[in-house]
Amino acid sequence: xxxxxxxxxxxxxxxxxxxxxxxxxxxxxxxxxxxxxxxxxxxxxxxxxxxxxxxxxxxxxxxxxxxxxxxxxxxxxxxxxxxxxxxxxxxxxxxxxxxxxxxxxxxxxxxxxxxxxxxxxxxxxxxxxxxxxxxxxxxxxxxxxxxxxxxxxxxxxxxxxxxxxxxxxxxxxxxxxxxxxxxxxxxxxxxxxxxxxxxxxxxxxxxxxxxxxxxxxxxxxxxxxxxxxxxxxxxxxxxxxx
Amino acid sequence: xxxxxxxxxxxxxxxxxxxxxxxxxxxxxxxxxxxxxxxxxxxxxxxxxxxxxxxxxxxxxxxxxxxxxxxxxxxxxxxxxxxxxxxxxxxxxxxxxxxxxxxxxxxxxxxxxxxxxxxxxxxxxxxxxxxxxxxxxxxxxxxxxxxxxxxxxxxxxxxxxxxxxxxxxxxxxxxxxxxxxxxxxxxxxxxxxxxxxxxxxxxxxxxxxxxxxxxxxxxxxxxxxxxxxxxxxxxxxxxxxxxxxxxxxxxxxxxxxxxxxxxxxxxxxxxxxxxxxxxxxxxxxxxxxxxxxxxxxxxxxxxxxxxxxxxxxxxxxxxxxxxxxxxxxxxxxxxxxxxxxxxxxxxxxxxxxxxxxxxxxxxxxxxxxxxxxxxxxxxxxxxxxxxxxxxxxxxxxxxxxxxxxxxxxxxxxxxxxxxxxxxxxxxxxxxxxxxxxxxxxxxxxxxxxxxxxxxxxxxxxxxxxxxxxxxxxxxxxxxxxxxxxxxxxxxxxxxxxxxxxxxxxxxxxxx
Numbered sequence: 001x002x003x004x005x006x007x008x009x010x011x012x013x014x015x016x017x018x019x020x021x022x023x024x025x026x027x028x029x030x031x032x033x034x035x036x037x038x039x040x041x042x043x044x045x046x047x048x049x050x051x052x053x054x055x056x057x058x059x060x061x062x063x064x065x066x067x068x069x070x071x072x073x074x075x076x077x078x079x080x081x082x083x084x085x086x087x088x089x090x091x092x093x094x095x096x097x098x099x100x101x102x103x104x105x106x107x108x109x110x111x112x113x114x115x116x117x118x119x120x121x122x123x124x125x126x127x128x129x130x131x132x133x134x135x136x137x138x139x140x141x142x143x144x145x146x147x148x149x150x151x152x153x154x155x156x157x158x159x160x161x162x163x164x165x166x167x168x169x170x171x172x173x174x175x176x177x178x179x180x181x182x183x184x185x186x187x188x189x190x191x192x193x194x195x196x197x198x199x200x201x202x203x204x205x206x207x208x209x210x211x212x213x214x215x216x217x218x219x220x221x222x223x224x225x226x227x228x229x230x231x232x233x234x235x236x237x238x239x240x241x242x
Numbered sequence: 243x244x245x246x247x248x249x250x251x252x253x254x255x256x257x258x259x260x261x262x263x264x265x266x267x268x269x270x271x272x273x274x275x276x277x278x279x280x281x282x283x284x285x286x287x288x289x290x291x292x293x294x295x296x297x298x299x300x301x302x303x304x305x306x307x308x309x310x311x312x313x314x315x316x317x318x319x320x321x322x323x324x325x326x327x328x329x330x331x332x333x334x335x336x337x338x339x340x341x342x343x344x345x346x347x348x349x350x351x352x353x354x355x356x357x358x359x360x361x362x363x364x365x366x367x368x369x370x371x372x373x374x375x376x377x378x379x380x381x382x383x384x385x386x387x388x389x390x391x392x393x394x395x396x397x398x399x400x401x402x403x404x405x406x407x408x409x410x411x412x413x414x415x416x417x418x419x420x421x422x423x424x425x426x427x428x429x430x431x432x433x434x435x436x437x438x439x440x441x442x443x444x445x446x447x448x449x450x451x452x453x454x455x456x457x458x459x460x461x462x463x464x465x466x467x468x469x470x471x472x473x474x475x476x477x478x479x480x481x482x483x484x485x486x487x488x489x490x491x492x493x494x495x496x497x498x499x500x501x502x503x504x505x506x507x508x509x510x511x512x513x514x515x516x517x518x519x520x521x522x523x524x525x526x527x528x529x530x531x532x533x534x535x536x537x538x539x540x541x542x543x544x545x546x547x548x549x550x551x552x553x554x555x556x557x558x559x560x561x562x563x564x565x566x567x568x569x570x571x572x573x574x575x576x577x578x579x580x581x582x583x584x585x586x587x588x589x590x591x592x593x594x595x596x597x598x599x600x601x602x603x604x605x606x607x608x609x610x611x612x613x614x615x616x617x618x619x620x621x622x623x624x625x626x627x628x629x630x631x632x633x634x635x636x637x638x639x640x641x642x643x644x645x646x647x648x649x650x651x652x653x654x655x656x657x658x659x660x661x662x663x664x665x666x667x668x669x670x671x672x673x674x675x676x677x678x679x680x681x682x683x684x685x686x687x688x689x690x691x692x693x694x695x696x697x698x699x700x701x702x703x704x705x706x707x708x709x710x711x712x713x714x715x716x717x718x719x720x721x722x723x724x725x726x727x728x729x730x731x732x733x734x735x736x737x738x739x740x741x742x743x744x745x746x747x748x749x750x751x752x753x
Contacts, residue, residue, distance in 0.1 A: 011700045013652065015700055016699050016700040016701055017662055017695050017696065017699055017700075018693045018694075018695060018696055019696060020696050020698065020699055020700035020702075020703050021696075023700040023703075024700070024703060024707060027707055031711060036711065037711070039700075039701075039704045039707075039708070041655065041701060041704065042655050043655070044652040044653070044655055044658055045652040047649075049648075050645060050648075050649050051625070052606060052625065052628070053628060053632075053637075053645060054625070054627075054628030054629040054630070054631055054632040054633075054637065055629075055632055055642075055645050055646070055649065056629050056632075058645065058646060058649030058650075059649075061649065061653060062649060062652060062653065065653055142605070142606070142607035142608055142609075143606075143608070146607070146608040146609075146611070146612055147608065172609075173565055173607075173609075174565045174605045174607035174609070176565070176605060177605065178604070178605025178606055178607070179605075179606075180602075181602065181604065181605045181606070182605075182687060182690075183686045183687060184248060184599075184602050185248070185251065185252055185255065185566075185570075185599075185602065185603060186252075186686060186687050186688040186689075186690065187252055187255050187256040187259055187688065188252075188255050188259070188566055188569045188570050188603070189605070189687075189690075190687070190688060190689050190690050191259045191569040192565050192566070192569055192605070193690070195565070195569070217693050218690075220677070220691070220693065221677065221687060221690030221691045221692070221693070222689075222690060222691070223676070223691075224676060224691070
């Protein structure tokens with residue numbers, strides 16, 4: 001980390017438009033960890049929805065756009081594992097079509113972090129235990145878990161904040177979102193989400209925590225069927241560290 | 243095998259989801275396989291290294307497949323087997339029928355084989371006047387029900403014992419109780435024994451072929467594979483050309499991983515290696531062994547970015563770990579190969595146009611890649627197939643226009659702000675505590691509550707948030723679009739909105 005301790009936040013399009021409170025919480029947490037946060041206002045979308053539905057040219061344009069916007073920062077933090085995985089794993093090959101693109105994409109990928117990863121491994125920050133921390137269960141989102149190998153960090157942060165974690169059966173089972181999959185084949189997507197929520201509910205936890213806005217949005221579509229509160233990791237941690 | 247459109251996949255999947263029995267059967271079986279797989283893989287000293295080794299071996303074999311196939315053919319012939327080459331399903335059917343006719347066969351016993359399912363051999367045999375009888379219990383049940391396998395390893399996964407009792411009762415001609423499992427299995431055993439003894443020909447697949455000795459290996463749990471390959475005087479094995487392994491050392495690794503990944507057994511109950519037909523003085527075994535090497539579109543994949551899919555050994559681990567398969571069931575895939583491997587393999591072998599929905603039947607969760615013994619990157623290939631659908635225009639033009647407009651819009655932050663602000667205005671009458679209230683037929687997400695746009699975007703909130711850090715009370719200045727911007731954007735957005743409307747209506751039911 002540079003001595004200036006400045007980071008850029010890429011809030012993701014979903015947080016920007018649907019759950020801005022997640023971005024707000026992430027900024028506050030980063031500040032509590034001692035960082036000054038910048039929000040490059042031109043940012044929109046990492047391009048993943050287009051990449052995942054086969055629109056490679058469109059995905060590449062948006063990837064290039066994000067590299068242009070974020071490459072000037074020492075570190076980029078995202079409150080979402082899926083978009084982080086997009087930048088780390090897909091940007092380098094998507095930028096092949098521009099001269100020097102791969103090197104630029106790889107350089108950005110190396111400085112891009114998912115929020116819990118950044119807090120634990122770069123900032124070395126852990127929250128102090130809060131007095132009335134809830135019992136939680138944690139959803140391992142697919143890309144964050146399988147493409148980035150992250151999940152222990154979220155749990156470490158939650159435990160430090162005083163939360164008891166009750167693991168659900170197969171916490172790494174997909175929530176059913178899958179981006180456009182949830183629109184193209186909604187019957188299956190919805191059934192997957194309901195299965196996920198049943199398993200989360202069975203833990204008796206008070207809060208179902210996810211570090212991915214996409215999963216959270218998907219699961220909130222069925223929030224009526226459960227008594228659980230569905231919270232983004234950043235939002236819950238921010239509340240517990242006020 | 244049927245074409246699989248989005249409509250047919252969704253309709254089949256919806257049926258499967260509504261079938262509580264089917265759901266609990268799939269959940270129960272796949273959970274057991276997942277649990278046992280994990281347990282028995284842990285017995286291996288270094289399973290990750292073994293998987294790496296296995297993948298490298300499979301890749302190296304495919305890189306020289308022609309040579310290994312020729313070596314296999316040479317050695318199989320030397321051992322007395324007859325080797326046939328089939329370019330496509332019709333050729334493979336004709337070869338098998340030809341052999342059967344040569345021996346005047348009217349009854350064929352079969353052991354479970356996904357390759358013969360793929361070439362739809364049973365239907366062709368029936369047409370040729372030869373009655374095929376499946377002798378794997380699950381496969382027999384599926385045959386009696388005139389259905390196709392619901393899982394590549396456990397074909398009758400979807401059947402209740404009541405349904406099985408009914409099918410068996412009809413077959414043996416007297417009522418059998420669903421509560422008396424031993425009687426049911428004994429009846430099946432008795433009925434199938436008669437077939438084994440009466441059949442003039444036995445037909446099987448082959449889990450692998452070993453080039454250095456020209457042997458084939460059958461992996462089964464019920465022993466029916468041994469009966470099929472040893473009781474009738476003629477044995478025909480149909481094997482995909484990609485199932486070649488160079489040496490017995492390689493075969494050992496293959497077998498270490500196959501049953502463990504599949505049913506969670508250290509080894510299947512029967513692992514049978516066959517090298518040529520019965521020899522002079524052998525007490526049993528077929529007088530003739532025929533091996534049909536079947537291509538069926540596989541060689542077309544060699545040297546392409548999809549070659550990796552040929553590393554598959556049909557263990558079914560990807561099905562057992564796939565949350566989409568577990569909800570949708572096997573039949574939604576419209577082909578004997580279902581689940582993640584089917585979603586990649588079927589469009590490649592048969593045609594992307596006919597199976598346009600399959601590459602999209604995945605949330606890209608990556609569980610399949612995580613458990614594949616050969617670490618086949620199915621998610622990558624699903625993505626590549628989706629990109630091909632776009633490039634080849636299989637994704638309909640209105641959808642393409644929507645996606646492309648959305649991407650273009652996201653490349654223009656100010657326009658994006660204006661349009662989303664407009665959305666905030668238009669959504670007002672529809673916003674409830676639980677999200678957007680949209681009539682069900684216009685809700686592409688069906689039962690799911692749609693999210694609504696937040697009252698203010700993060701972009702909009704940022705200035706206040708930035709001011710907090712500066713600790714200087716900067717007055718919150720909310721950027722609102724001017725009337726002119728709103729009008730311009732409304733005009734620009736009419737076209738994509740109209741298209742979106744059409745798309746949603748179609749998705750809602752008509753398609």
